[in-house]
Structures are given as C-alpha cells and as structure tokens.
Amino acid sequence: MKTAFYANLVALKTIVRREVRRFVRIWPQTLLPACITTLLYFLIFGQLIGSRIGEMDGFPYLTYIVPGLIMMSVITNAYGNVVSSFFSTKFHRSIEELLVSPVSPHVIISGFVLGGICRGLCVAVLVSGLSILFIDWPLHHPGVMLLVVLLVAAIFSLGGFINAVFARNFDDISIVPTFILTPLTYLGGVFYSIHLLPSFWQGVSLVNPILHMVNAFRYGMLGISDIHIGIAIGFMTLVSIALYVWAYFLLKEGRGIRH
Amino acid sequence: MAAVSIKQLTKVYANGFQALAGVDLQIQEGDFFALLGPNGAGKSTLIGILSTLVNKSAGQVEVFGHDLDTDPAGLKRCLGVVPQEFNFSVFEHCFDILVTQAGYYGVKASIAKERAEECLIQLGLWDKRDTAARMLSGGMKRRLMIARALMHQPRLLILDEPTAGVDIELRRSTWDFLAELNRKGTTIILTTHYLEEAEHLCRHLAIINHGHIVRNASMKSLLKELPAETLILDLKKLCTQAPVLSGYTAHLVDEHSLEIQIGTQQGLTDLFAQLARLGIEVLGVRSRTNRLEALFVSLLEQQPTEVQA
Missing domain, CATH: 3.40.50.300 (P-loop containing nucleotide triphosphate hydrolases)
Structure with a gap:
C-alpha cells in the first residue's frame, strides 16, 4: 500500500515535471503571448480609453480591470496548456507510455491539471508584475486571490483535459476557446460592472461562470464584487469537483484513447 | 510458472x-x-x-x-512494451524520455538516471542522450523504444x-x-x-x-514437421541438363544453379557423393526459402475461413 502510494507520488512528480518542462521549453509560445496581450490591454483600455472613462466602483478604470485581465490570462493559459499537451500526447501516441504503466487515472489527471495550474500561476505572476508598472497594487485579501487563481486554473485545466479527450483533430481543440471561452470572458465582467447592465441582463450574466471567477478575484484584490464571495467560491469548488469526476470516468473508460 | x-x-x-x-x-x-x-x-x-x-x-x-x-x-x-510504431514525444531528449518513463513506474529520478545511462550505453545511444528524439534515425528510434521499455526492468x-x-x-x-x-x-x-x-x-x-x-x-x-527442404546448389561449371540422382529430385534453375528437394531424414553426404561421381563441383549451398516460412505458409493455407462476428 505504502509502496503503491510512493510509486504514484513519483509518477505524479514525473508528469508535473514533464508538463512544466514542456511549457518552459516553448516559452515564446506559452508565456510571452500572455504578457504582450495584457500589455496591449493596459495601454489601450487602461491608458487611452480608461483615462476618458474615469472611475468604476470607486477605482480608476485601469485598476478596476486588472483583476479581470489576470483572470483572462489564467483561464486561457491553464486551458490551453492541458488541451494542447494532452491532445499532443494522443496525436503522437505518447499517451501509450502512460497507459501501459501502472499510473492510476487519478495521477494522470492530477499531473496534467497541476501542469496547467503551474502555467496559470506563472502567467498570473508575470501579468501581475507587468500591471505594477501601471497601477498601485491594492491587496485586500491575498489568500482569497491565491485560492481563486488555484480554483480557476484547476477548473480550466480540467476543462482542457476533457476537451482533449474528445478531440479528434487540432481543430477540435480550438473550438471551445474561440466560440465559448472568449465570449464568456468578454461578457464576464472583466471590463465592466454588471450593475451597469439592465436588470434582465444582470440576471443573464449571473449564469456566466467566468463572472463569478472574475468577481471573486476582484474581491481579493480590490475588496469589491458584484457577486457574494462565498457563493462564488462555493460555485467554483462544485464545478471543480464535477469536472474532475467527469474527467476521471472518461479516462477510466478509455474514451478516445483505448479501443 | x-x-x-x-x-x-x-x-x-x-x-x-x-x-x-x-x-x-x-x-x-x-x-x-x-x-x-x-x-x-x-x-x-x-x-x-x-x-x-x-x-x-x-x-x-x-x-x-x-x-x-x-x-x-x-x-x-x-510488463515492458515495444510497440510497432514510434510513440514517444519527438520533441524530448532521449535521456529525458527514459527517465520520464521510469518515473511513471515509480522509479526515483536518481535511480532512473543511472538506468538510463546503462540502457543508452548498452543500445549504443549514449552519444545521442541530449538529442531530441525526432533527430534520430529509424534504427536509433527503435533502439530508443527498447531502452525505454527496459527502464523499469x-x-x-x-x-x-x-x-x-x-x-x-x-x-x-x-x-x-x-x-x-x-x-x-x-x-x-x-x-x-x-x-x-x-x-x-x-x-x-x-x-x-x-x-x-x-x-x-x-x-x-x-x-x-517440414517434410522436405529445397536447396539451391551453385555450380562451378556450366551444366545444361539436370543430373539424374538416386533418391533426390533435381531441377536446373539456370546453367550454374541446381535445385534439389531433400527430405528431413536424408543426409547430404550421399547427395554430394553422387554429384562428385558425375563430375559436378558445388561452390555453395543455400536454402531456397526459410524453413519456418515454408511451414508458416502451409499452415495458413489450411485456414481458409475468416471469422466474423
């Protein structure tokens, strides 16, 4: 029992190390784009347009949108890391290395998800570092910020994993980010408070999970939120568990990877 | 067991x-x-x-x-598996591929590195340890897969x-x-x-x-079980007609090659003695087909039906 636990721990470390090595090796494709995109957001939305908008919920516009921009980067990178990495292992058939080994499905999922979380955290740190050049950083609840980043990265890493399991070609791994994640992110309160919307659209916005994530992180950083923080964190926790269970059964069943 | x-x-x-x-x-x-x-x-x-x-x-x-x-x-x-098709990440270095594979089996990194070195040396790939797998030749890739399968012994x-x-x-x-x-x-x-x-x-x-x-x-x-084997004899001198040999069937393949059917219980001594008496000098002997191949083909020919669900 103890030996099996130790073996699984070594396997988990191996997968995480391999995942981190992968995204660090290709950093111009994985880490740099997030920095450039966010820098453009800071310049255009913050400096050029933001200066004309003034304040939102008592904060300068640029300060108001920084939490959302960090969340956007974490979401995109955590998802992209796992979906491309896991699909590549399927495409090159190197997934067979893992499947013939005694690694449990829990370890495989956890390894890929931790890899996604690591990339999400790296990008969050880089984008936060960039934002210091533009704003004074308020830190209302650092613990909440960290918890939210971890939960969001975990949710989207699991989402990427499930997408990769079902994907049959490279087009299939870009459909969800393009047609689902990007619209939800832009409508998820990154650039505005939902209190600016008519009441009907405020209600519709509450269905958007990214709204909960952005607001929970904004609460941690600025101390303001359109959503109750407890509800947001509870919601994210439930989504994480549900996605994990789904990913586990897909992998155990061998969907898309075993005949 | x-x-x-x-x-x-x-x-x-x-x-x-x-x-x-x-x-x-x-x-x-x-x-x-x-x-x-x-x-x-x-x-x-x-x-x-x-x-x-x-x-x-x-x-x-x-x-x-x-x-x-x-x-x-x-x-x-x-179990160690060496599949028919290459199934490693072509972007990773040979050494990393082996150490990673051992890790999946719970082998500690320090031990895995020692074993990777041993396996790469044994299979003649040590010089390629820091080379990305995609840069290897086909034969090297095959050896890399054997090395990888042996990492957890x-x-x-x-x-x-x-x-x-x-x-x-x-x-x-x-x-x-x-x-x-x-x-x-x-x-x-x-x-x-x-x-x-x-x-x-x-x-x-x-x-x-x-x-x-x-x-x-x-x-x-x-x-x-193979009843007979077909041998090809390469002849030193020109031969225009197949010789008549007691106990053996001989056919002329061309002017310098003779095909002879020989039973599994028959020796070659008598054959060569007869050839020597006829003045036929033999330069070399080879089997026309691999013995197992002959059996394989005959066994498959006895299986005409295809099983379908």
Missing part, C-alpha cells in the same frame, strides 16, 4: 469485427516466444490487450499471476516488430541484445514478419490467423 496465461480471450471491435475468437495461450517464464500471423490476424489486438491499450470483450488474462481485471497495476509493473518484454525497417547489421546486433536479455531471465514475446528472426531467436511459437491460434508448439518440433 506461467508468465502469460490467456483463456478464451475474445475481442469484438465497435464496428463488429471479431479480431480474437476465444484464444487460449500459455507462455512459460523465461521463454522467448514468437507470435506469428499475417496482417490482420489478431496479433496486434492480442498484444494490445496484454499491454492494456485495447479493452477485451471477454476472457481472462494473467501475467505472472496478476489478473488484468482485478490487478491491472500489478500486471503492468511486470520488466519480467516480460513484448516486442511488436522490433526490427522492422532496420538494416541487417543493426538487426543482428538487436538480436544479440535480445538473446542476452532473455538469457538473463526476461521472458520475451516477439511478433515479426521476418520469420528468419523468429527461427533464430525463439524457442516456442504460436501462429494466429483470423483470431484463432492455428498452431502452438516448440520451434524444434514444428520444424521437424
């Missing part, structure tokens, strides 16, 4: 194709076992189920007493066409390596289309066709 015990193994794919139809097979520990059959016979499915890459439809599989259904992790720990090694597309020199050195590995105690299952390879290396073999085991026997006993 049985290294592999397979009972009534059946596989029906989602499209209804029955790849395996109740296969029974026992492979003893320490054996060097050939699994032969034409394309689509069920070899890869059988290997796939053993290595857990294919889900079985019915039947029981045990490897060193570990049941596939109740103890898959135990079964996998005993498996008791059973499954090789699916390990020398396909490999030049003769490399094939011979791979044979020597595998024979030595087997001598040290590793049970080996080999699938190959090079029947000369199976004859050279394996002690037992099974021939599979249309999802059935057509024959399962020792190499020696199977080769004894």
